[in-house]
Amino acid sequence: MKIPEKIGQIIGAGQDFLILAHNHPDGDAVGSVSALGRGLKSLGKHVDYYMDPEIEDKLGFIDEIELFKHDASQLAPKYDAVIYVDCSTKDYAYAPEQMPECANTIVVDHHKSNEGYGDENFVEITGAAGELVYLLLKDLGAEIDDDTKDALFTALSSDTGSFQFSNVTSQTHRIAAALHENDKIFSPISKRLHSEKSYAQMKMYGEAVHSLELHDDGQVAFIELPYNVIRKWGGALNITDDVSNIGMSVIPVIVSALAKETEPDVWRISLRSKSPYDIDVSEVSLEYGGGGHQRAAGCTFEGTEQEMRDALIPRLERLVAEAGEDICES
Ligand SMILES: [Mn+2]
Incomplete structure (x- = not known):
């Protein structure tokens, strides 16, 4: 899977990033956005998230959600890049009405219908957008700590129906296996995502x-x-x-x-x-x-x-x- 080189260059040279996802964000959107933001911060970047506040309770264990902004006035006037995650079209993204000035637009998405609306597009059909975020973080040399692993596992597990759907590939499992390294256990997250209900x-x-x-x-x-x-x-x-x-x-x-x-x-x-x-x-x-x-x-x-x-x-x-x-x- 080829990550456009330009994405690494933009992230390497930039300092301030705005991350967006789709309306009604699901486990893949919230997990992917959180993992990407944490990874960029591990590289010393500044990250703002602008997200739809309607997030399911079951995702509440992802601490990064507390940093999500819902009010456009809290955003900076200018970013080096806006990164759209898990959004098949630009219109589908939850975005401020008045978008801050963004020098570059990067798209990280796994929908077949995505036509590549960014300046740079990392768009591949995978089980979850989280797979692409994992590959991108590895490519950037970002740290993938425990909370980032939880976020990535949430992304993968959510969009694959706990690894049951036909969108699961050897890559999905290879990434899941890498997340499990050092005896990391995801069973509580799996149960929370797929079987526990109020x-x-x-x-x-x-x-x-x-x-x-x-x-x-x-x-x-x-x-x-x-x-x-x-x-x-x-x-x-x-x-x-x-x-x-x-x-x-x-x-x-x-x-x-x-x-x-x-x-x-x-x-x-x-x-x-x-x-x-x-x-x-x-x-x-x-x-x-x-x-x-x-x-x-x-x-x-x-x-x-x-x-x-x-x-x-x-x-x-x-x-x-x-x-x-x-x-x-x-
Ligand atoms: Mn998705």
């Missing part, structure tokens, strides 16, 4: 299971969490990541959708497709201004529940139909 989160999970529908002879799963249900169980932050994957655990589902009504008539849609089928759910998310990967993508739909269902369910059935007739054989 009562409200578990009830929300139950509501999602309860709403599960199958379409297209069981090949398409559809789960809906309406606004009143989300409110009842404490808000959208109590919808854990694994809710998006409930549909995928049902046989013989190959495409699943989770529709969350985060505000009245505003639906955040998460799409999944099962490997090894050649189905790219980002085709659908892109039609609605979203983005993502072949097997995990997202977008926002504005409209009534009926409008959302009428648009989405037939579209997913068509996606499956277009993938070919032999799909049920394997």
